[in-house]
Amino acid sequence: MTAMSIGIIGCGNISPAYLNYLKDSSVVQVTALADLLPEKAKDRAKEYGIERVYTVEEMLQSPDIDIILNLTIPASHAAINIAALDHGKHVYAEKPLSISLEDARRTLELAEAKQLRVGCAPDTFLGTGLETSRKAIQEGRIGRPVAAAAFMMGAGPEGWHPNPDFFYEEGGGPMFDMGPYYLTALVNLLGPITRISSSAQSLLPERIVKSGPRAGTRIPVHTPTHLSGTLDFADGAVGTLITSFDIPGGSTLPRIEIYGTEGSLLVPDPNCFDGEVKLRRHDQEDWSIVPPAFAGRSDNERGKGIEDMARAILENREHRASGKLAYHVLEAMHAFLASSREGRHIHLDSASSLQLASAYRIADQALLV
Numbered sequence: 001m002t003a004m005s006i007g008i009i010g011c012g013n014i015s016p017a018y019l020n021y022l023k024d025s026s027v028v029q030v031t032a033l034a035d036l037l038p039e040k041a042k043d044r045a046k047e048y049g050i051e052r053v054y055t056v057e058e059m060l061q062s063p064d065i066d067i068i069l070n071l072t073i074p075a076s077h078a079a080i081n082i083a084a085l086d087h088g089k090h091v092y093a094e095k096p097l098s099i100s101l102e103d104a105r106r107t108l109e110l111a112e113a114k115q116l117r118v119g120c121a122p123d124t125f126l127g128t129g130l131e132t133s134r135k136a137i138q139e140g141r142i143g144r145p146v147a148a149a150a151f152m153m154g155a156g157p158e159g160w161h162p163n164p165d166f167f168y169e170e171g172g173g174p175m176f177d178m179g180p181y182y183l184t185a186l187v188n189l190l191g192p193i194t195r196i197s198s199s200a201q202s203l204l205p206e207r208i209v210k211s212g213p214r215a216g217t218r219i220p221v222h223t224p225t226h227l228s229g230t231l232d233f234a235d236g237a238v239g240t241l242i243t244s245f246d247i248p249g250g251s252t253l254p255r256i257e258i259y260g261t262e263g264s265l266l267v268p269d270p271n272c273f274d275g276e277v278k279l280r281r282h283d284q285e286d287w288s289i290v291p292p293a294f295a296g297r298s299d300n301e302r303g304k305g306i307e308d309m310a311r312a313i314l315e316n317r318e319h320r321a322s323g324k325l326a327y328h329v330l331e332a333m334h335a336f337l338a339s340s341r342e343g344r345h346i347h348l349d350s351a352s353s354l355q356l357a358s359a360y361r362i363a364d365q366a367l368l369v
């Protein structure tokens, strides 16, 4: 199989995870790096033995780059995605696809018009933890899903991220930062979401950077930091989701549980690729471990989604971490904000057009490994 050439734009915190995973791929090869701050691209290129360091414009103009991997901050996602497509390149972006729904729509329309692919993180739902969960549900092991509960109860990224400002801007907060993992997982397990209601708040007006050279710096908060809501799924299940950066004391709540007419499923952390899946049927005394659907890796497999997209291009099939899925998730995240602001349920327009994972077999994993 011919390797497709990837150029990465954005060489910050998350780029090593992708570079580590993709260096072993037979389908893609990272051939060039670019960053607004050239030193960051140079340093990363040296660390990973990548020959070419470009400006963003040089990267876009380069005729032998097939896919742009957009690892910039959320505020830059849309502009880079659209520029990549404009230059005839497929694009795979870190989450969220963009901040505004309008930009995301423009991105998907442009890709459609140019017959190019758009992919988007997260790809953790392609890992063994969430795929084992999906298989258990598809096999009917908990009966018909009736409800889901999902909790991301955190203290905020200023504890570990050296430049956490973007997490507190529009397009950040626990919903736009962590919501994609939870919502993508829930949509993959239960299907599209039709409507959402929520309450959202930010009680602390500023946060303090706690690590790196900027430790002690105060950052203003411009987005809700605690969001709590309900989700109606097209298939009838009702979900509860809380995402929060306001829980410094920690929590004992599970990450995700799915409840069915025959039993309950404990789903592992959707921010990870592996993790134990547990199930308890109504007639069982205790929880039992569900055997993994396939052998996973224990390291960070960020890169699986773009690798699947490249393989899908070569095989002329749909890819799984798709722009359409990311758009649905983005619409859901906006619905959390709008519902709280407007005091009403928000209906999701993208629910009806989302062709989803139920169309895929778990065996497709063989294509991804």
Ligand SMILES: NC(=O)c1ccc[n+]([C@@H]2O[C@H](COP(=O)([O-])OP(=O)(O)OC[C@H]3O[C@@H](n4cnc5c(N)ncnc54)[C@H](O)[C@@H]3O)[C@@H](O)[C@H]2O)c1
Residues within 6 Å of the ligand: 009, 010, 011, 012, 013, 014, 015, 034, 035, 036, 037, 040, 056, 071, 072, 073, 074, 076, 080, 094, 095, 096, 163, 177
């Ligand atoms: N840090 C993590 O653990 C993590 C995990 C998963 C996903 N993500 C996502 O990855 C993305 C990047 O996060 P990060 O933590 O690596 O951020 P970061 O701030 O560490 O790095 C972003 C890099 O992009 C560059 N950049 C910004 N705008 C640019 C532009 N217009 N053109 C070229 N370069 C540009 C910056 O100079 C910086 O080097 C975000 O969308 C984030 O949500 C991060």
